[in-house]
Amino acid sequence: MKKREYADCYFCGGQVQEKQVDVIRHWNGRVIMIEDVPAGVCNQCGERYYWGDVAEEMDRIMHVAEKELQVKRELRVPVVTLAAT
Numbered sequence: 290m291k292k293r294e295y296a297d298c299y300f301c302g303g304q305v306q307e308k309q310v311d312v313i314r315h316w317n318g319r320v321i322m323i324e325d326v327p328a329g330v331c332n333q334c335g336e337r338y339y340w341g342d343v344a345e346e347m348d349r350i351m352h353v354a355e356k357e358l359q360v361k362r363e364l365r366v367p368v369v370t371l372a373a374t
């Protein structure tokens with residue numbers, strides 16, 4: 290994979306280095322975890338930055354029909370709420 294360059298962090302000015310991260314996206318009632326996403330991660334505040342082509346690929350995955358996804362494995366996700374009962 291080609292090495293990408295990232296500017297310093299927009300928020301804190303920290304150094305941004307490329308790492309492989311997991312991204313959890315939800316859209317239209319679907320939740321998908323995308324693993325091994327190349328992202329620039331700020332070494333001070335942890336803010337993530339994605340190159341346009343990476344962001345576009347994640348958007349594309351979110352729009353692929355469920356049955357056409359190449360699902361690697363599935364997770365059970367607990368849901369909790371902070372709403373007053």
Ligand SMILES: [Zn+2]
Nearest residue numbers: 298301331334
């Ligand atoms: Zn930062």
